[in-house]
Amino acid sequence: MKIADRYRQLTRQAKEQAHQFASQPDGLRIDRAVRLIEKACAELEEWSERVGEIPQIHLEGKLSPVLLHVHSTLDRARVLYEDSDKNDEAAVIWDLEQQVYRLLNDL
Numbered sequence: 001m002k003i004a005d006r007y008r009q010l011t012r013q014a015k016e017q018a019h020q021f022a023s024q025p026d027g028l029r030i031d032r033a034v035r036l037i038e039k040a041c042a043e044l045e046e047w048s049e050r051v052g053e054i055p056q057i058h059l060e061g062k063l064s065p066v067l068l069h070v071h072s073t074l075d076r077a078r079v080l081y082e083d084s085d086k087n088d089e090a091a092v093i094w095d096l097e098q099q100v101y102r103l104l105n106d107l
Helices: 003-022 031-048 056-083 087-106
Strands: none
Touching: 003 031, 003 056, 003 087, 031 056, 056 087
């Protein structure tokens, strides 16, 4: 699968997860973490359309800073869920982080 396709797939999955977390009842939802996940999604979406137009030689330079920041943002959200003993939610975010990390490694 091409980097651009994987990037777009990651963007879609992150949006789906953000929606699921935002839809949780008040007792389960951690608003600060949801905002962080939504922020990560917005950063991914900025490049989602343009990623296919970036020449292969420039992918690393263009996408690495974005992906590193998204990873950091997701990590903060995951820690908030872990600190609240919401390990299922933290595991979902961890999966997204791993996808970001694998994409970074493949650049």
